[in-house]
Amino acid sequence: MPDLSPSGDSDAKTFALDTSLIPLGERALQSVLDHVVAVGDEAETPYLEVKSPLDMNSKATAAKIAKFLLGAANRRPGEAARHFHGYAVLVIGAQKNSAPGVPRGTEAHELEDRLRPYLGPQFPAFEFGRIGIDSDREVLFVIAQPPEDGQTIFPCHKSYQGDDRRDNLEDGAIYVRGASNTRPARSGEVLALVERVRRGGKPPIDLEVQLLGPICRVDRVEEVLESLRRSEEEEFTKQPTPAEDTVASTPLRLPSSIYGRPKPLSTKAREQALAAWQSKKAEHIAKGREHFLGVGLPGAGVRVVSHDRFVAKPHLILTFHNCEVLDYLDADDADFEKAVEPVLRPHNPFLSRYNYSAIRPLPRDYPVTWSTRGEDAEVVLTPESFRPNMPWSSDQDDYVIIARDPQASSVGVSWKLTEDGNDAVTSGELRVPTAPLIAAADLFESVFLSTTDEDLAGEASKP
Known part of the structure; x- marks a missing residue:
């Protein structure tokens, strides 16, 4: 567990944020956490709020978080930009001299579902962070995005009456947001928010997309x-x-056939097996091609930069x-x-016929599909957000992209972006050079x- 207690003088200046x-x-x-632990409730400002450990599954906690987010969304852009580049942070599970945290396991999407009735369908996306305290507990951070000129006023959409x-x-x-709390707006603050709406919409999205x-x-x-x-x-x-009479006279399957090798087939059975194999030629080649290229070729990803603009819940196609896209597979x-599908596969009655190796489980809300x-x-691509001037990149072990024309020196890529x-709709195009041509053989x-040669050499070296 990290040492979060201040040593010596706990003066706020010593732990200035x-x-x-x-x-x-x-x-x-x-x-931020170090500052909160050093000064406790004194850390609270219009851009920072602190909550000691809460029950993350209770209605009261959802109301507290929703109230903070509503207040943060209704700030004036110019004033908000003076600190944290306009972001506001709610720290949950910390207090002066300690950070007991909350039990691990709070998921961002579950929290968002509980907040949505209070925030409404058009409320801006928020960020979610965590710092582990030990194996069981963590400090949570709810991070509101910067307010912008042209944004609407965000009212509360549901009542809550607590203790x-x-x-x-x-x-x-x-x-x-007041000096250190969230409260109902006064008349002058409502008029200031109306003026915020009048100052125009969000700036246009300027997106840089790179493969x-x-x-x-x-x-x-x-x-x-x-x-x-x-x-x-x-x-x-x-x-x-084998001779027909030999096959016919075998009363039981041989042990070797039980544990992998197929039992001897008659001439007719072999002809039938070969005919069945030949009839599935197109299917076998298609599947073999996917596997061959998936394990043999390097993966690709996408890097995105939104210049000077926060993009909430983007949907980028x-x-x-x-071109075609195939699943990337590890070389191992x-x-x-x-x-290359064999005419006859070894039969093992103790193994399932289902190919579990083909399953590639992805986390819930995985932001990449192909x-x-x-x-x-x-x-x-559907990440939580594109932050201003901060590159967002997908992993390069999801898919492989292949040009259909082996002679093409480049391919065209077009993209369309929508925002929650x-x-x-923002769109763009780029031309991407292709990699050097590879001979399939x-x-x-x-x-x-x-790989086979290495395996054989390894087997040969065994005593």
């Missing part, structure tokens, strides 16, 4: 897979066929024209039999044959 920082990220939030009248909320009331990783080019993939299928068929047809998952639509690849609570050898 740098309000020129943006209160996002663990380092910035730690400095402490200071926490009460009234449907339709307008709350503002991370390559757009791959691979030549003669189907030709290589066809060749490997022919080799598989030749190997199968070369295998000796990128279209890679004349390379499986020759998934790339699919191939027609002749184009589509990637959709904003009907405007060379790629296949590097992925499968080199």
Whole structure:
């Protein structure tokens, strides 16, 4: 557990808070927490509020948080910008000389669901942070985004009556941040908010979009897979066929067939197995191609920068024209039999026939999805926000992008962005150079044959 108690003099000047920082990220939030622990309730200002440990599942706690967010959203942009670049922070689970925290497990989406009835459908998105205290407890941070000229006034949408009248909320009331608390707005403050609305809408979105990783080019993939299928068929047809009377006279399946190897097949059964395999050629090649390219090619991602503008709950669709997108697979998952379907697979009655390795579980509300639509690849990004001038990047182990034309030196990418609570659509285009052309035969050898050679060498070296 980190030492959060002040040593020696606890004077506020000793633990002065740098309000020129943006209160996002663990380092910035730690400095806020250190300040709160040093000075306690004295830390409270129009841009910072402190709550000792709360029951995060109670209606009273939801009302307290909603009241803070409503007050923070109804600030004047010029005054708010003097500290924390306009952000406001609610610290939950800290007090003077200690940070007991709250039990771990509070999820941002669950908290937002409880707050939404009070905040209304058009309320700006907020950030959510946490700092672990120990294995069971953490300090939570609710971070309101900067107010902007042109924003509407945000009234409360639901009443709440609690044991402490200071926490009460009234449907339709307008709350503002005072010197150290949130309270109903006075007439002059309401007029100031009306003036805020009149000063114009949000500035236009200026988005910079950049691809991370390559757009791959691979030549003669189907030709290589066809060749490997022919080799598989030749190997199968070369295998000796036991005499019919031998097969018929075998009363029980041999132990070897129980634990992996198929039982001997008659000539007719072998012909049927081969015919069934050949009838699924298109399906096998399609699946083999996905696996082969997924494990063999590097992944891609997207980097986004919103210049001088906070974008709340963005929905960004990128279209890679004349491309396809496949799941990225780790090189350790390379499986020759998934790339080249054998005529007969070994049978093991103790193993499920379901291919669990194909499952790629993603966290709830994962902000990246991808699919191939027609002749184009589509990637959709839905993060919580794009912060002003702070790059947001997706991981490069989600998908692989491949140009359909192996000779293309570049591909066109178009994008469309919408924002929560904003009907405007922002769009753009860029041209992205492709990676050097790769021969499918060379790629296949590097992925499968080199691994096989290493495995064989390792087996040979064993005593």
